[in-house]
Amino acid sequence: MLFAPKAKEAPGMTLEGILGPNDRLDQAPGIRVDSPEAMAVCADGHLLFSSGKRVHRLREWGVEPDLWAEFDRPVSALSCGSDGLVAVGLQGGALKVLDLAGRPLEGWSAPSDLVSVTDCLFLSKDEIAVVDNGYRDDQNVPSVAPWDEVARGKVVAIHRSGKSRVVAGGLHCPMGIAPDFAGGFLVSQLERASIVDASGRTLQSGYPGYLGRVRRTDIGYVMACLSRRDPLIEFLKKEQAFVADMKADLDPRYWISPRATPEFSHDFPIELGAARLFGDIKPWAPSFSYGLVIELDEKLMPVASAHSRANGSRHAICDVCSWNGDLIAISRASGEILNLGRGSPTP
Amino acid sequence: MVYKFGNRVRNAAIALLVGASVALGSAGTTSAGTDIAGKKVIFIPIAMGISLTEGWARRMKEDAALHGYTLEIRDPAFSSSAMAELLAKAISEKPDVLVVHNPTVQLLARQIKQAEAAGIKVLQLNLQSNQPSSAFVGANWTRIGHDVAEDIVKECGAGSGKSGKVAIIPGQLTAADSVMLNDAAFKVFKDHPEIQVVSNQASDWEPEKARQITATVLQQHPDLCAIFGHWDVHTMGAGHAVKDAGLEDKVLVYATGGGDNVTCKAVEDKILDRVWSYDADGQGRDAATMIDLLLQGASAKDGSMLSVDSPLKIIKAGPTYDPSLCWKM
């Protein structure tokens, strides 16, 4: 039929309603940390967070953190078990298990074919599930993943004895793992903006951000987003000729992709609406970087959100957790641990 | 005798065969002796979809199929301007015979003249124009008018004990039938001053309009004696008005028409009382015959119109009523 409307895909979630913009991330108090990446709440109630090769311990918000452990490579994942064990993922695909005092424990070892340890989770006191997103740590994962159709990611369960088994494969850039309410676990996928279960089945998709780690909370889950989804990037995914050309000719740092930092650079383009007026970046301007934390209910539907918009600086939220009733988040862009205060649905 | 009979049977069989083959659509077959196959005839009625024109068309089509000439029907659907234009188009197509059904005596006059001048034979069907042409087939309106008027005088005139009031409902004042029917009737009424024409309003061939006119007349003249409707179709509207007023036994409703079974039904239902039927079915056959003749080159010696008067049938309510007088589609 003449001028018939084009069929549309099911629309993803937009930044409206519960996901509507606010400046909670920019208003939150923060602790400046050098290259933070991961954190975990331990059995003794302290918060461990990584800063490059080190892991610090925060006993209480507002108290100076103390050094808990230091490694030979930057830390890429942290997880605490209920019986006092702490798993630490290191860049390059290594895994260490320590006790609460920071002493390494023998026996645990990661299989040699792990490319990275993006996140981990104690399945029992003898077994750790390790998320491997399939990209080397020297690759800029958010720039590369949107243009890579290969599902390189997997979840490997590693036993104290050193044995390992793949518990989930064929994942597209998995970023985080969290226990679900049924005794299993679920995995967040960065670029697919979806949450899947161990079998790879999509539990929920269409989130408005490129997902980082996902964590259990009392009421459901909380999810860190490395950036928001961008219509331009979504559009370019279908432009295969151009993408092939871009990948063939340009260094990945020039690729159109979600970015960690909001700064302008002469060698990176902008989206038209991001042009400054009178020197100001408007909060509603499109941007390749963004800060977003989404709280979910048990059914994985959003119930609350915290933002750092185009004119903010606390972008690229890579980890988030609930600690003593407060939501704590890590902003890669500003290098801060943020305390969002009481999370959960805003009344 | 036996031989003769055999001969007749054989002839009949041949005729049947010829008819059958024509009906089967095998082209080129013509009846013996004439060479009119492939000629072109165009028929422009006032409107199709009424028994009169459909009845004619049926017979003409049968004849065209039998003799292999083409008959095209152009339907202006009661629009006189469309009709004039259709005729203009038809003339420019140069058919051999044009059959026209004049809505008024004047409308097509110039075009009939033009067509005849262009060598197209024009057959005027039932309703004449001011302009004479090659042929006319139709009712003798003057005679019908005269007869009906005489009958009205007999029923309503002196000595009848009735009021003598008559309402006339023509189709169109300028239609040939109305012009001639009124002329003839008024001529009769002139000699009978007791007859009083209380209304003479055209119905535009519409039953509904005739009904309204009649209802009005009946209100003003409840003692109306007779209604003379010029065409049975619209006069049925008048008859209904009479019946609605409960006067069907007091007011005589006269009409003329093609006389199909609808008319007989109307007479049975006491909607019409007396109908002078010119038998459209028969007229159709007459017209077909006239077309045959015209296609074969027939013409009146002195250039005047060849004319066929349709035989009349009078359909009357009452003991003499005979439904077989009506034809069926």
Added chain:
Amino acid sequence: MSAQIDFASLPKQHVPLWVVSPRRILADILAKGWIESTIPFLALLCVLVGIALTTNDYFSPANLQNLAQYSADGGLVVLALLIVVAAGGIDLSVGSNFAMSAFVALYCFHILGLPVPAVLALTLAAGAAVGIANGIVAGLLGCGALLTTLGTMITVRALFALAAQAELVEISTSSRTDDLWDWIGFEKFLSVPIGAWCLITVSVLVFVLFRQLRFGWHILAVGGNRKAARHGGIPVRTTVFLAYLLAGLIVGLAGFLFAARQNSISVADTGIGMEFFALTALVVGLGGFVPGKGSPVTALIGFATIYLLNNAMINAGYRGDFVQIWMGGIIILILTIDVRFRKNRHRLLASTYLDPVALDAGSVQGMNGLMPNEMEPKLSAAEILASGRVDGPEDVILDAEGNLYCGNRNGCILKIAAPAYTDVSVLAKIGGRPLGLAFDREGRIVTCVAGMGLIRVTMEGAVELLTDETSRSLFSVQDDTAIRMADDLDIGPDGTIYFTDATKRYDIDNWGLDLLEGRPNGRLLSFDPKTRKTRTVCDNLLFPNGVCLTHDGKHLLVASTWACSILIFDLARLSDGPRVFLNGLPGYPDNINRASDGGYWVALAGMRNPVFDKVLKHPELRRRMTRRVPPTNWLFGNLNIGGVLKTDGLGKVVDALWDAPDGPLYMITSMREHEGSLFLGGVTNDKIGRLALEGADARWTGPASYWGRTG
């Protein structure tokens, strides 16, 4: 002190003679006003083709003459109705008026026996009388048009029926003939029937009326918006009255033609349903019941469509009622398609308008050690002037006394007084969007105003339009005479003003689309104040932007923004076309201005980057992007960062002044050197920067450099 430019040795810049693109032609056609009637026209074409395929010799000369003869009065009635509808009214009485007029004509001819001219005069008077009645009630008294003409329709119909009943028999039995009467009704002049000549004449008159005459424009204004027309000083009621009168007159003429042709009327059907037939024709032609549109051609297209459809079907021997049903169906089909088309035309236009082509500005050259990541952002040392008090100074210029002038988004030329630069006042209000500025020999400001053209402003604030159009280019579907986006200018030694029309296809608000299109849409123009003639010096340039007369006064530098290059013209041989002065710039050059040392300053409004350069090589990607991605998310060059390049007199980049990534100065669109300082403006900024230049001639000023004045 200036370097000798060896023009002949510079590489030639290829400039296409014309830009040919099917999509552009389609878009240009879609933008035309007459495209509105595409569907009625196609419908007519379909009807014509359909008839030609299914009938024999329908279009024979004889039948065409028939059609012309019999359709004329219907066509006239449609035109009459068009006039009334254009004035925002409706006339249901056209059918009754038509019948009455025909009766009057026949009565005058047959009963009164008047000569034909008198018959015509009386018939027109009768038609006009009905028009006057309608006009008085609907126009002067302001009663509703529908109700009024419904009333006259019934009244006139009744009068007609009464009169016709009384006289018809006599008329039909009249034997009067008259040569002139028959000639009008039946004869032809130059093979065209007289009635058709009347229709042609009236159509032309109506066309002229709506195109050229004040009264016609008044009708359209009243129909378009009655209230606005009244506020505009148009006598609304009189206009409506006259529209009805005119319509009545035309209907009278139609009735006369009908009478002369038919020589008869019928109470039952003359003029019955004519108003609906005419309304249908109008609706089919105009795509709806639209007041304020006076297009006799489209109205007649609609009329021809349904007239021929009806006529052909009847002639094909279909039954009348069957034809009616089909007509209704076909008309609904045509209208449905038409309404969809009209509704979606602008969408279709929007989706075809952008017509991208691959664009390759080449690699960045001559910038070794000068890129932003290789040096300090020098502009961060700039002093900020008039912060928040200037809205978008695209260009800045200083007079000999050091006063600063710039345009703003509100269409004003602002003056910022030396030496403090704190006092901002409005020199002149122009409107539009003032962009480039230049001082002429007499010390007046000449400015390029986007959306307006070339404007001259005196120091007293008097504004004079110098030019707003140039000659139309060959082979253009769209009229491109208007100067759409006058951008920057400079003035030659002889006073000739050279200025750029950056793009002929986009307005200033959509200049970004011109980059996404990447076609040479701009041109270099010249204006000679002595002859007041505007000339196209060079057409089909890629967003020609800044213009600067070289120090020797013999050449002209023109920045080609999307090509990231600077072209040079030889003023003595402009027709030779441009050569390349400098290319491979790292950003998009905007204005160019003289530097005190014989070199030039080049403003970079935005920066190129590898991925966007790649996107520019994928035109279809850009087209799809503009269709599927919201405009705010379109990929673009980086406008949030910019700077100023310094070249020597021969076009070698010798220095770069970059702003910091979050600097207050960004998207630099202009800079002027004045007494050792560089003043910087940005089209989206609200401040002006001043940067002290080390080692620059502290006495050098622009006016002195151009006109030898020292203040």
